Amino acid sequence: MSDILIRIRDREGKLHEVDASTDMNMNLMEVVRSYELAPEGTIGICGGIAMCASCQCYICSDHPLPEKTEDEEAMLSEAFYVNDKSRLGCQIRITEDLHGLEVELAPEGA
Amino acid sequence: MIKTDILIIGAGPTGLFAVFEAGLLQLKCHLIDALPQPGGQLAEIYPKKPIYDIPGFPEVLAGELVDNLMEQIRPFQPGFTLGERAETLEKMDDGTFVVTTSEGTRHQAPIVAIAGGLGSFEPRKPLLDNLEDYEDKGVAYMIRDPESYRGKRVLIAGGGDSALDWSIYLAEIASELILVHRRNEFRGALDSVEKVQDLKDRGKIRLLTPAEVVALEGEGALERVVVRKMTEPAEDIRVELDAFIPLFGLSPKLGPISSWGLEIEKNAIRVDNTLDYQTNIPGIYAIGDVNTYPGKLKLILCGFHEATLMCQSAYQRIHPGKKYVMKYTTVGGIHGFDGSKKEAPKAVVKTIE
Numbered sequence: 001m002s003d004i005l006i007r008i009r010d011r012e013g014k015l016h017e018v019d020a021s022t023d024m025n026m027n028l029m030e031v032v033r034s035y036e037l038a039p040e041g042t043i044g045i046c047g048g049i050a051m052c053a054s055c056q057c058y059i060c061s062d063h064p065l066p067e068k069t070e071d072e073e074a075m076l077s078e079a080f081y082v083n084d085k086s087r088l089g090c091q092i093r094i095t096e097d098l099h100g101l102e103v104e105l106a107p108e109g110a
Numbered sequence: 111m112i113k114t115d116i117l118i119i120g121a122g123p124t125g126l127f128a129v130f131e132a133g134l135l136q137l138k139c140h141l142i143d144a145l146p147q148p149g150g151q152l153a154e155i156y157p158k159k160p161i162y163d164i165p166g167f168p169e170v171l172a173g174e175l176v177d178n179l180m181e182q183i184r185p186f187q188p189g190f191t192l193g194e195r196a197e198t199l200e201k202m203d204d205g206t207f208v209v210t211t212s213e214g215t216r217h218q219a220p221i222v223a224i225a226g227g228l229g230s231f232e233p234r235k236p237l238l239d240n241l242e243d244y245e246d247k248g249v250a251y252m253i254r255d256p257e258s259y260r261g262k263r264v265l266i267a268g269g270g271d272s273a274l275d276w277s278i279y280l281a282e283i284a285s286e287l288i289l290v291h292r293r294n295e296f297r298g299a300l301d302s303v304e305k306v307q308d309l310k311d312r313g314k315i316r317l318l319t320p321a322e323v324v325a326l327e328g329e330g331a332l333e334r335v336v337v338r339k340m341t342e343p344a345e346d347i348r349v350e351l352d353a354f355i356p357l358f359g360l361s362p363k364l365g366p367i368s369s370w371g372l373e374i375e376k377n378a379i380r381v382d383n384t385l386d387y388q389t390n391i392p393g394i395y396a397i398g399d400v401n402t403y404p405g406k407l408k409l410i411l412c413g414f415h416e417a418t419l420m421c422q423s424a425y426q427r428i429h430p431g432k433k434y435v436m437k438y439t440t441v442g443g444i445h446g447f448d449g450s451k452k453e454a455p456k457a458v459v460k461t462i463e
Contacts, residue, residue, distance in 0.1 A: 040402075041228050041377030045362060051155050052361065074297035078269055078358050080237050109234070109361070 004099040009060075010037045011105050020094045028103065029055035029089035042108050048090035053079035055089035056106035063101050065092060081110045112189060114140035116424055117209055117219035119196045119367070122150025124398030124413030125225035126179040126188075131421040133186030134439070137428065138447065140189035140217060142196045142209065144230035145360075149176035154231060154360060165411060175410075185446025191215050195230045199370045199394075207393065221393055221424040224372075224379060225417070226400040228362035236267065236356045240326055248332025249354050253280075259353060261285045265335060267323050268357035269293060274302040276357065281314040288349060290318045290337055318347070326354065367400075378402035386423030387416045393427060395420045 003019040006028075010016065020031045029044045032055070046052040050071040056079055059065065065087065068076070072091045076082055086106065092098075116132050118125045121143035129139040147153050149172075157173030164170055170178075194211035199222065201207055209217045233251035235241060241249060253259075253276055264284040266277050269291040275298070281287045289306070296303050309315040318337055324346070325336040335354055337347045364377055372389050373380040379396035381387045383403035387395050397420050398413035406412075425434065443453030 039377055041362075041364065045228060046151075046155050049156060049159060051159075052359070054361070071297075074269065074293075074295065077291070077293040077295075080234075080358075 004094065004096060004101075006031065006094075006098070007100075007102045008032060008035075008037055009102075009104040011107055020098075022094050022096050026094045027090050028057065028087075028092040028094065028101075031094060032057075032089060032105065038105060038108075043105075044090065046090075050075050050088055050091055053088065053106075053110050054108075056081070056086055056110040057089045058083065058085040058104045058106060059087055059101070060085065060104055061100065061102040063098050065098075079106075079110050081106050111208075112140055112191070112215065112217045114138050114189060114217070114219045115428060116140075116221045116223055116421070117142070117207070117217050118223045118225055119143075119209070120150060120225035120227055120398070120400065121145070121148040121190065121192070122225060122227050122398065122413075123152060123175060123179060123410045124227075124417050125150070125223070126176070126183055127414045128223055128225060128397065128417035128421060129183040129186050129188045130179075131418045132424070133183065133447070134437070134442070134444075135421055135425045135434075137421065137425060138188075139186070140191070140219070142191045142194060142211060142217065144193070144195040144212075144232075146193040148180060148190065148192070149173070150227050151362075152176050161410070163409065163411060185444055185448055185450045185452070187447045191217065195365065197366050201391075205393065220428055221395070223417075223420055223424070224367060224389075224394065224396045224400055225398045225413070226364070226367060226396075228377075228399060229364040229367070230362065231360035232363050232365070233356075234358040234361050236323065236358060238323065238326055244326055244328065244332040244354070247330065248328065248352060249326070249356075251356060253355065256280060256283055259284050262352040263350065264288070264353045264355065265290060265323070265349060265351050266355045266357060267291070268359075269296045269298075270357070270359060271298040271302065272359075273357040274298040274306055276355065277315055278302060278305045278309065281309045286316070286351075287314065288316045288318060288351070290321050290323055292320050292322050292340070294319045321347075323354065323356070364400075370394075372396070375402050378406075385419075387420050388423065395424070 002023040006020050008016045043054050045054040072088050115137040116139045118141045121141040132139050152172035160169050194213045198210045206220045207222045260283050263286040265288040267290045277289045310317050320340040323335045324338045327334050334350045379401050381396050381401045397416040399408040
């Protein structure tokens with residue numbers, strides 16, 4: 001199986017159920033962009049190297065996630081609207097054990 | 111009034127390379143950028159990150175690529191208006207355009223090439239209720255004149271390079287310097303972190319971590335801020351001060367360009383990709399990440415290509431009807447506007463006896 005299901009609540013509060021590939025080395029930010037769930041230019045500004053917080057999201061399910069790297073930790077410490085569930089989408093690789101992941105996008109300008 | 115052939119808005123890799131291609135056609139360029147240095151995102155966001163998809167460079171640091179581009183275009187003597195944002199565009203009766211910056215600098219050219227990336231970088235503002243009321247009345251997001259902080263009580267918030275570097279700089283100028291950050295760890299050059307440690311040990315910098323500014327107070331101008339320590343949220347600290355400088359990095363915004371009458375789609379400028387990347391306004395082109403067309407990819411290498419075709423089209427507009435064919439640099443070499451010449455060394459023709 002190479003697709004998993006992810007539930008993503010966009011910045012307007014609308015819920016989307018999308019299929020995400022596990023075989024293309026995708027990350028969560030890229031999945032959001034591929035479905036255009038946030039306008040271009042407002043997400044993934046740095047391209048996915050944890051140097052901006054435009055892909056910040058809140059993880060609402062208790063799936064096992066990769067530990068935050070030093071870079072992600074540092075970026076989140078300078079971001080806005082941060083809470084305990086905050087992660088940078090670009091740092092979360094799509095793998096099969098994330099099937100059913102529930103995510104909410106942080107507001108623009110985070 | 112600054113006059114040139116091609117006025118380029120945005121000094122990122124695409125804008126810089128356009129200078130080279132224009133130079134080969136004997137066209138002069140001037141660049142405007144809101145950032146104080148050329149390079150765009152590469153210089154501002156990730157100078158130390160390697161890029162692997164520049165043709166011919168298996169690996170190159172973003173900062174190095176900018177240095178190389180600057181070196182490559184040097185013979186063509188580009189002009190720069192840095193640290194100013196292109197604000198307005200006017201079309202003149204003679205068909206040229208006048209672009210005026212945030213600082214009032216005026217530029218005139220028959221061709222405008224927008225190479226604006228994701229837009230101009232604007233400071234990220236912390237989420238504080240009455241922040242905007244105190245802008246220029248104690249709150250500043252950029253330090254234009256460090257001397258204006260002499261003898262003042264200054265509080266800097268942030269945990270990156272700019273927060274560290276300005277804390278170090280202003281510690282010697284301000285009467286009091288407080289640095290507030292949400293964590294104990296700072297992300298910056300090791301040297302800067304050590305300097306701040308030293309200044310803290312010598313009592314020149316007061317460090318409040320992990321903490322954040324949660325409110326601003328003052329009648330008419332900023333007088334004090336409320337700092338909340340994460341470890342003792344019940345005991346907020348009121349700090350009397352003259353200046354609050356939040357340094358949380360920059361984020362790009364399309365900004366004033368979006369009201370120039372150009373066709374905007376998905377936060378980008380729609381162009382004709384079947385021909386020359388011209389916009390709906392003849393004489394105005396959009397190249398690099400700032401444009402959009404079917405199949406668009408935001409890659410530096412695509413920006414280089416777009417810049418090249420744009421310059422050919424610009425040449426035709428400036429010299430209508432003039433017969434010309436593109437010349438390879440291996441054939442024509444480089445003839446700089448500074449009088450410099452680069453060309454292939456002549457082959458040696460000699461009889462072997």
